[in-house]
Structure formats: structure tokens, C-alpha cells
Amino acid sequence: MQPGYFPANVLFILIFVAANAFFLFTAYKLYRILRLGKPEDRFDRTSERIKSVVTFVLGQRRVIREPAGWGHFFIFWGFVIITIGSIETFGVGIYHGFAYWKFLGKGLTNVLYLLQDLFCTAVVVALCVALYRRFVVKPERLRYEDQKATNQDACIIIGLILVLILLLFGARAAEYLLAQGEANRYFPRLAFVSVAFSRLFAGLTKEGLQAWYSICWWGHTVVILGFLIYIPFSKHLHLLGAIPNVFFRRLGSVGELSKMDLEDETAETYGISTIEEFTWKQLLDLYACTECGRCSDNCPATLTGKPLSPKLTIHHLKEHLQAKGKMLLAQQGAAEAASVNPEGELVKALIGDICQHDELWSCTTCGNCMEHCPVFIEHVDKYVDMRRYLVLMESNFSPEVQNVMRNWETNSNPWGLGFATRGDWAEGLPVKTLAEDSQVEYLYYVGCAGSFDERAKKISSALVTLLNEAGVSFGILGAEEKCCGETARRLGNEYLFQSMATELVEIINSYGVKKIITACPHGYNSLKNEYPQFGAKWEVYHHSEFLATLLRDGQLQPQQTMNKNLVFHDSCYLGRYNDLYEEPRTLLKSIRGLKLSEMERSRNKSFCCGAGGGRMWMEETLGDQKINDARTDQALKLEPDIIGVCCPFCTTMFEDGLKTCDMDEEVKVYDIAEILAETVTSEKE
Amino acid sequence: MNIVVLVKQVPDTETKIKIGADGKSIETSEIKWVMNPYDEYAVEAALRLQDSVGASVTILSMGPERTVESIRTALAMGADTGVLVDDPATEGSDGLGKAKVLAAALKSLEFDLVFCGHRAVDSDENQVGIMVAELAGIPHLGLAVSAEVTDGKVKVQRPIEGAKVTMEAILPALVTFGGAHAVWNPRYASLPGIMKAKKKPLETKTLADLGLSADEVGAQAAKVSVTAMEMPQERQPGRKLEGDTVEKAKELTRLLHEEAKVI
Numbered sequence: 001m002q003p004g005y006f007p008a009n010v011l012f013i014l015i016f017v018a019a020n021a022f023f024l025f026t027a028y029k030l031y032r033i034l035r036l037g038k039p040e041d042r043f044d045r046t047s048e049r050i051k052s053v054v055t056f057v058l059g060q061r062r063v064i065r066e067p068a069g070w071g072h073f074f075i076f077w078g079f080v081i082i083t084i085g086s087i088e089t090f091g092v093g094i095y096h097g098f099a100y101w102k103f104l105g106k107g108l109t110n111v112l113y114l115l116q117d118l119f120c121t122a123v124v125v126a127l128c129v130a131l132y133r134r135f136v137v138k139p140e141r142l143r144y145e146d147q148k149a150t151n152q153d154a155c156i157i158i159g160l161i162l163v164l165i166l167l168l169f170g171a172r173a174a175e176y177l178l179a180q181g182e183a184n185r186y187f188p189r190l191a192f193v194s195v196a197f198s199r200l201f202a203g204l205t206k207e208g209l210q211a212w213y214s215i216c217w218w219g220h221t222v223v224i225l226g227f228l229i230y231i232p233f234s235k236h237l238h239l240l241g242a243i244p245n246v247f248f249r250r251l252g253s254v255g256e257l258s259k260m261d262l263e264d265e266t267a268e269t270y271g272i273s274t275i276e277e278f279t280w281k282q283l284l285d286l287y288a289c290t291e292c293g294r295c296s297d298n299c300p301a302t303l304t305g306k307p308l309s310p311k312l313t314i315h316h317l318k319e320h321l322q323a324k325g326k327m328l329l330a331q332q333g334a335a336e337a338a339s340v341n342p343e344g345e346l347v348k349a350l351i352g353d354i355c356q357h358d359e360l361w362s363c364t365t366c367g368n369c370m371e372h373c374p375v376f377i378e379h380v381d382k383y384v385d386m387r388r389y390l391v392l393m394e395s396n397f398s399p400e401v402q403n404v405m406r407n408w409e410t411n412s413n414p415w416g417l418g419f420a421t422r423g424d425w426a427e428g429l430p431v432k433t434l435a436e437d438s439q440v441e442y443l444y445y446v447g448c449a450g451s452f453d454e455r456a457k458k459i460s461s462a463l464v465t466l467l468n469e470a471g472v473s474f475g476i477l478g479a480e481e482k483c484c485g486e487t488a489r490r491l492g493n494e495y496l497f498q499s500m501a502t503e504l505v506e507i508i509n510s511y512g513v514k515k516i517i518t519a520c521p522h523g524y525n526s527l528k529n530e531y532p533q534f535g536a537k538w539e540v541y542h543h544s545e546f547l548a549t550l551l552r553d554g555q556l557q558p559q560q561t562m563n564k565n566l567v568f569h570d571s572c573y574l575g576r577y578n579d580l581y582e583e584p585r586t587l588l589k590s591i592r593g594l595k596l597s598e599m600e601r602s603r604n605k606s607f608c609c610g611a612g613g614g615r616m617w618m619e620e621t622l623g624d625q626k627i628n629d630a631r632t633d634q635a636l637k638l639e640p641d642i643i644g645v646c647c648p649f650c651t652t653m654f655e656d657g658l659k660t661c662d663m664d665e666e667v668k669v670y671d672i673a674e675i676l677a678e679t680v681t682s683e684k685e
Numbered sequence: 686m687n688i689v690v691l692v693k694q695v696p697d698t699e700t701k702i703k704i705g706a707d708g709k710s711i712e713t714s715e716i717k718w719v720m721n722p723y724d725e726y727a728v729e730a731a732l733r734l735q736d737s738v739g740a741s742v743t744i745l746s747m748g749p750e751r752t753v754e755s756i757r758t759a760l761a762m763g764a765d766t767g768v769l770v771d772d773p774a775t776e777g778s779d780g781l782g783k784a785k786v787l788a789a790a791l792k793s794l795e796f797d798l799v800f801c802g803h804r805a806v807d808s809d810e811n812q813v814g815i816m817v818a819e820l821a822g823i824p825h826l827g828l829a830v831s832a833e834v835t836d837g838k839v840k841v842q843r844p845i846e847g848a849k850v851t852m853e854a855i856l857p858a859l860v861t862f863g864g865a866h867a868v869w870n871p872r873y874a875s876l877p878g879i880m881k882a883k884k885k886p887l888e889t890k891t892l893a894d895l896g897l898s899a900d901e902v903g904a905q906a907a908k909v910s911v912t913a914m915e916m917p918q919e920r921q922p923g924r925k926l927e928g929d930t931v932e933k934a935k936e937l938t939r940l941l942h943e944e945a946k947v948i
Contacts, residue, residue, distance in 0.1 A: 262876070270876050392876035402873050403866075410697045410717050418699040420715040479715075495876050 004096025033325030040279035078123035141293025170216035173197035241287030253529035271388030295369035305623035365613030387492030423478030449648035570606035632657025691801035723802020761874035777904030784816030
């Protein structure tokens with residue numbers, strides 16, 4: 001069956017068409033399942049989206065953040081280059097005389113063949129490393145409940161690629177020998193690996209070579225087509241899912257939650273309780289997952305033994321989607337509905353069977369999973385969407401959460417302290433309320449912690465000192481201020497959040513405020529990135545960036561030396577959510593004598609303090625360690641005098657962590673504003 | 686079965702109370718009004734019966750227009766209808782006057798059970814529920830922490846020192862509820878509940894509608910009146926003793942002896 005000659009070419013065309021038809025049929029089914037999802041607009045900013053694909057797919061920017069990613073880099077590019085070669089291979093299958101050199105010229109074909117040989121070799125090396133990693137190193141993140149099935153899947157994939165590359169080399173080697181001395185045949189000699197392989201066939205007759213060539217060619221072709229068929233059924237579905245997922249990724253602020261339509265009187269349910277209620281993009285995320293496990297590698301809940309692993313959440317959702325999706329499509333089809341097994345996937349509850357309650361409530365919304373996902377899966381809003389269902393439809397949440405929600409409702413702060421006392425912290429301080437003077441340039445939005453929490457009040461007063469020192473024209477709302485509702489929103493109470501947000505926007509706008517400073521990253525993210533959903537048009541600054549600007553412009557000048565070792569902790573909502581990594585560091589570096597130490601998990605890898613996503617207000621009873629204790633341990637490894645933070649919640653969590661390990665005398669927790677206030681002012685006193 | 690729950694609107698317990706210019710009332714301008722917590726337990730108890738044996742739950746309250754908000758809260762939790770007696774003439778009425786108004790309003794409603802908190806956390810008089818039972822001529826069970834209905838009887842449990850008593854009464858009856866938030870965990874209204882509550886029937890009545898006049902139940906009829914209010918004395922801040930354990934102990938002994946004069 002010499003390839004390209006009758007009847008081999010007819011056979012080849014039949015196999016080729018059949019394999020592609022099967023593949024397209026499966027892909028179309030996957031597409032239809034995706035279309036079960038709700039609409040979502042991700043079709044804006046096309047040029048930015050194309051750029052994303054170039055950077056993160058072609059450039060593999062996120063994949064190569066880790067050493068193991070380089071293996072993927074070569075496999076990916078090897079795959080692309082092999083595919084270019086496959087076109088020629090398939091061409092030969094139709095007509096034996098088809099060859100690239102006839103179109104591209106001998107020079108270019110040599111380069112192409114050289115590249116193919118190089119990348120094929122690199123792929124073989126990368127695959128060996130991958131096998132070594134999976135079976136010898138066994139990193140935690142490659143662990144799955146059904147390890148055997150996962151390993152089997154990986155072996156099939158790795159095996160198929162290895163075999164198809166070796167067969168390619170075989171076919172090429174035979175081709176090289178066959179081309180010797182034939183005027184109408186040509187083989188690019190730069191393909192040195194193929195040439196080297198030809199030693200295997202040394203001494204064979206022309207007929208022998210021809211036979212080996214046919215065997216290798218057919219083997220290679222069949223494996224490629226088999227691979228094509230296998231892709232959608234394996235974790236290599238990501239070959240189809242990842243590229244569109246990168247293209248359609250969220251371009252605006254990370255983790256911005258969708259604004260629910262609560263006015264819609266026809267709505268029968270709120271939040272998400274079935275898989276098909278997710279949007280198509282949320283479902284596409286599931287197709288894109290490669291099961292690499294980087295999300296769980298960085299998840300504070302996973303790492304402290306909580307019943308949450310973002311990797312497994314996505315994996316379970318994906319399996320459920322595929323199983324339930326097929327059944328739903330069958331139902332849509334016709335009267336087959338009755339024949340669908342009622343015990344099967346259709347009756348499984350998304351919340352309870354597929355995702356567990358503790359899983360949803362363990363998320364701190366820190367965004368580390370999303371930050372490290374090479375294909376931009378958006379995990380956090382899925383958890384929040386399911387929380388929304390539990391909260392809005394079933395009022396199903398822990399008593400302590402109910403308590404804090406009531407406190408927000410009655411007094412607009414999580415502690416439930418009297419709303420009229422909100423401005424009391426500022427009594428006796430040189431700060432005006434907007435009611436007293438609305439002509440100020442900046443509103444200092446203090447937030448709940450800064451207003452009511454004894455510890456955080458000190459941060460507020462330090463910031464007031466600094467702003468006055470720098471001569472900034474600012475005021476506060478005082479008793480008129482309201483909670484921003486950020487935490488209520490992340491706990492799933494969109495109704496409460498929207499009523500709070502509407503109220504706060506109204507108050508702030510009534511004073512014609514244009515610019516806002518705040519010391520709370522949660523309020524900052526909320527006012528800056530989510531309040532525009534409610535008509536807010538303000539410039540919002542976190543105090544770290546604002547103070548950094550004042551320092552740069554010379555409006556503040558640290559006078560005092562501080563000979564201390566400070567470990568800086570990046571807040572999730574400042575760093576990952578808003579990309580402010582340098583500003584607090586610039587500020588700290590401006591202080592003479594201060595040694596700035598960095599934890600292993602710092603900047604975009606920063607480990608949550610454990611308070612985000614409403615966890616601040618929940619008991620932490622699950623897992624083998626509290627998240628704040630784990631983070632405190634990480635900081636203490638650097639033997640600091642000070643743990644530097646820039647969020648009132650982080651302050652509380654670290655102070656609690658230090659008390660737990662009885663280090664609260666030796667190590668102090670300070671907000672960057674407190675540190676700066678100390679060095680700026682004490683000389684004058 | 687029909688259950689009427691008496692609900693009073695009170696200042697939130699975290700409200701910063703300020704005494705009014707007259708020295709015998711509080712300033713109401715900066716107050717956040719909420720449903721009396723014990724009445725909320727009564728609502729929860731009624732809704733549990735609604736869930737278990739089926740019942741129609743009516744919320745009955747008296748007060749100014751703002752009281753509607755608390756009634757809607759109970760409706761959002763799951764109650765079916767609301768009645769508000771809103772009449773400026775009831776301003777200044779005492780416990781008995783209020784009980785008369787509520788008892789008169791009850792006459793126009795069908796009920797097998799009347800539930801309410803054993804007291805309201807504003808003036809803490811512990812009277813209205815019991816008086817309503819008396820005026821309506823029905824038995825009263827007090828300080829319940831549970832309520833069941835079987836065979837035309839209501840059975841409740843009431844904690845006493847170190848134990849619980851179980852009591853029952855023949856319907857119709859009035860039960861006042863005790864316990865605490867952690868005992869009852871009153872339900873949090875779901876969003877559909879809140880949406881539906883906006884459309885549930887809520888009737889407003891005046892004294893005239895109930896066949897009462899101001900001199901029967903208003904300020905003039907009050908047998909009890911508040912004559913003066915004063916704030917509790919401000920507590921002195923605590924003092925932290927410095928030094929090692931021995932020094933601290935010595936200083937503490939000295940202070941207890943010389944300043945506090947307790948040893």
C-alpha cells in the first residue's frame with residue numbers, strides 16, 4: 001500500500017474524511033453544549049483580544065512562568081510545526097508526487113525540515129521530562145481523585161505523540177535514502193535528525209526501504225488522525241478550549257462580579273444552581289482546563305487543607321457539564337425525554353452533588369487561582385454565583401454570616417455598631433466632614449474597619465496626619481458614610497450590596513465628589529472597579545499609591561531613620577486585583593534604615609491573609625491550619641520586626657496569627673500609613 | 686389555622702440613645718428602627734408552624750408609618766398579611782392602652798393563636814402580651830422557647846433554672862416568647878420573599894376603625910407615665926498595671942485595699 005498510489009490514496013482519503021467528520025461532529029456537539037449557557041458579551045476590544053492570544057497562546061507567557069512550562073512551550077510549538085509538516089504528509093497521501101520543495105524551493109524547505117527535526121527532538125525530550133515528572137517526581141498538583149484514569153489519559157497522549165514523532169523520523173529517514181540518486185526526488189539534508197535515523201535502514205534494498213517508508217507513513221498518519229479523534233474526550237480538549245478562552249478572557253478588572261438584574265419581575269431564580277445557568281464563557285472555561293493544577297498550587301484554602309481545590313471544582317464541573325449537556329441536548333431533540341435515566345446526571349444537584357457547600361464557602365476570593373491559570377479560567381465568580389443562589393434563594397448560610405448581614409442592614413457595618421457613631425473616630429482630629437466643607441478636593445472614604453475597629457482607627461488617624469502634613473485638601477463623610485458592601489457582594493448577597501451601593505453613590509454624588517482616597521483595598525476595588533456599574537464616575541486612589549505620589553512630589557519627606565526588618569504582605573485586592581505592587585514598596589523604600597524583606601509567596605503569588613470573600617466574618621473550623629496562621633508563619637521565617645500591610649483586614653489577621661503563636665510582643669503589624677506617619681512627623685514633636 | 690403575631694418596632698439595640706429636650710423621652714432623629722428581637726422569635730415560631738402544620742400568619746402592629754418597614758420584614762420572612770394600627774392619638778399610651786388597641790384589632794381578625802415577644806427591648810415593661818391575653822379572654826403561656834400544635838392544643842417549652850417545663854393550653858391561646866437569637870435563629874428573608882412581600886396585603890387602621898376613642902387608650906388614659914430619664918453614669922476606663930507579675934500583684938493588692946477598699 002504505497003502512499004499516494006491507487007488504491008492507497010482512495011483508502012487514505014476515506015480514512016481522512018471519516019476521522020475529520022467524526023472530529024467535527026464531536027466538536028459541534030461540544031459547541032452545542034456550550035450554547036446551553038446563558039449569553040455574555042465578550043466580543044468587544046477585538047485588537048486587545050488578538051494581542052492576548054499572541055502573548056499568552058503563541059508566546060505562552062503564563063505557561064512559562066514555571067520551569068515545567070518550558071516543556072509545554074516546546075510541545076506546543078512542536079505541535080504547530082508538526083502540523084505544518086502534516087499538510088505535506090497528507091498531500092503525499094493523495095498524490096505521491098506532492099512535495100513542499102516543489103512549491104517553496106529547496107532552501108526554504110531545508111529550513112522548514114530543520115525546524116521540524118529540532119522541534120520534534122525537543123518534544124521527545126519534553127515528553128520524557130513530563131513522564132519523569134508524573135511518575136517519579138509526582139508533584140501534588142498532578143494528583144486527582146481518580147489517579148489511575150488521569151495517568152492513563154496522560155500516558156495515551158504522551159504515547160501517541162512519541163509514536164507519531166518516531167514514525168515521522170522513520171518515514172523521513174527512508175525517504176532520505178530513497179531520494180539518493182533519484183533525479184525527480186529530493187530530500188532536504190538539513191534535517192539532520194532524520195538523516196541520522198537513516199542509519200537504522202542501512203543496507204536495505206530499495207524495496208525494503210519502500211516497505212519501511214509505507215509502514216512508517218501509514219503509522220504516522222493513522223496516529224495523527226487517531227489523536228484528532230481522541231482530543232475531545234481527553235484533557236487535551238484544552239487544545240480546542242484554550243485558544244478561544246484566552247481570546248474571550250476578561251479584559252477589565254480581575255474578578256469583577258456581574259451586576260444582577262434584580263428589577264426583573266419575571267426572574268424565577270437568582271444566582272446559579274444548575275450548570276446550564278452559567279454563561280457560555282463560564283462553560284468555555286471548563287473546556288479550556290488542562291488540569292495542570294497551578295490554581296490549587298496557589299490556593300490558600302487548598303494549601304491549608306480546606307475542602308476546596310479550584311482544580312477539582314473545574315474538573316467536576318467539566319465532567320458534569322459533558323454528561324448533563326448530552327442529556328439536555330437529547331431532551332431538546334425529541335420525545336426521548338422519558339427515556340433519560342432519572343437517576344443519572346440530570347438529577348444531580350450542582351450545589352450539593354457536584355460542588356459542596358463547604359467548597360463554595362471556603363473561597364477567600366483572593367484570585368490566586370485566576371492569576372496563575374495559563375488559560376485564564378475565571379474561578380472566583382463561579383463560587384460567588386453559586387453563593388448568590390444559596391443566599392438569595394435559600395437563605396442558606398452559616399449563622400455568623402446571617403448575623404453580619406443583619407448588621408449591615410441595620411447599621412451599615414459588619415460589627416452592627418450604631419451607624420450614628422461612624423464618624424466618632426475623627427473626634428478631636430483635624431479633619432472636616434463634607435457637610436462642613438464640601439469644597440475639598442478629595443473625599444477620604446474611611447470604610448467600616450477604619451471607622452469602627454479600634455485597631456484600624458489608628459490607621460485612619462495616621463492617614464489623616466499624613467494628608468494634613470502634605471497639605472492635601474480632603475474631608476470625610478463622617479456619620480453620613482456607609483459601608484461599600486463589597487463583602488456582602490462576595491458573600492453572595494447581591495441584593496444587600498446593590499441597596500448599599502445605590503445609597504453610597506447617592507451620598508457621595510450629593511457632594512459633587514470627583515476624587516476619592518481610601519485605605520481599604522476592598523473598598524478601593526469596589527468603588528473603583530464595581531461602582532461604575534451603579535453610575536459612579538470617580539477617580540479612586542488607594543492610600544499606598546496616593547502617598548507614593550506625595551513622596552515623589554516631595555510633599556512628604558520621611559525624616560526619621562527606622563532600623564527595622566520589615567516583611568511586606570501584598571493584599572489580594574491591591575495586588576492581583578489592581579496591579580499595585582510597586583507603590584507600597586516605593587513608599588517603604590523611602591524610609592532610611594528600613595530593610596524590606598520579601599516572602600517566597602509575594603507580589604502576584606501573595607498568599608491571602610484569610611479574610612477575603614467574607615471569610616473575615618466566618619469561623620474557620622475546617623482544614624489543618626488557619627490561613628492567617630499559615631501566612632504569619634511564612635512571614636516569621638524572615639525574622640521580621642514588623643509585618644507591613646496595607647489593608648485593615650490583613651492587619652487583624654496577622655495580629656491574630658501572631659497572638660496564636662505568641663509572637664505578638666516581638667513582632668508588630670503596621671499599616672504603611674502608620675509607618676510613614678511615624679517617620680514623617682516624630683522629629684517635629 | 687390562623688396565627689396572629691404582635692410585632693413592635695423598637696430602636697436598634699446599638700443605637701446611640703440621646704435623651705430629648707423634655708427629659709422624659711428619647712430623641713428619635715438618629716434612630717435605626719428594627720423589629721423587636723423577641724417579636725422576631727415569635728414570627729419565626731409562627732413560620733415554623735406554617736411550614737410544619739400549615740398556618741396563615743398575620744402580623745399585627747401599632748405605631749407610626751415607619752412601622753410598615755418592620756411588618757414588611759416579617760412578610761418577607763414568610764408571613765401572609767399585615768395589619769397596622771396607625772393613629773397619632775395612640776402616642777403616649779401606656780402598656781394597658783396599647784394592649785386595648787391590640788385586643789380590639791384582634792377582634793376583627795380570625796385567630797387560633799396569638800404570638801408575641803415576652804417583652805419589647807425599648808422600655809422592657811413585659812406587660813402588653815399578657816394584658817392582650819387577659820383582654821381577649823384567652824389563656825397565656827409565657828417565655829416559650831418552642832411551640833407545637835396538636836389536637837387543638839398548643840404545647841410550649843419554657844426554661845427554668847437548670848431545667849425546662851412543658852406546658853400546654855387549649856386554643857385559642859396567646860404565647861409570649863423568650864429565648865435568644867441563637868435559640869431561634871430567625872430566618873433570613875430570601876430575595877423572592879422580599880419581592881413577594883412588596884405585594885402582600887397590608888391594611889392600615891385607625892382607632893375609629895376599631896371602635897376606640899383617644900380618651901380610652903391615648904395619653905389621657907395612661908395610668909403609668911415616664912417622669913424622667915437619665916443616662917447611666919459613664920464608666921471609668923480600665924487601668925493596666927505595669928511591671929512583672931510580682932510587682933503587678935503588689936500594686937493590685939494595694940489598689941484593692943486603698944482605693945477600692947474591698948480588702
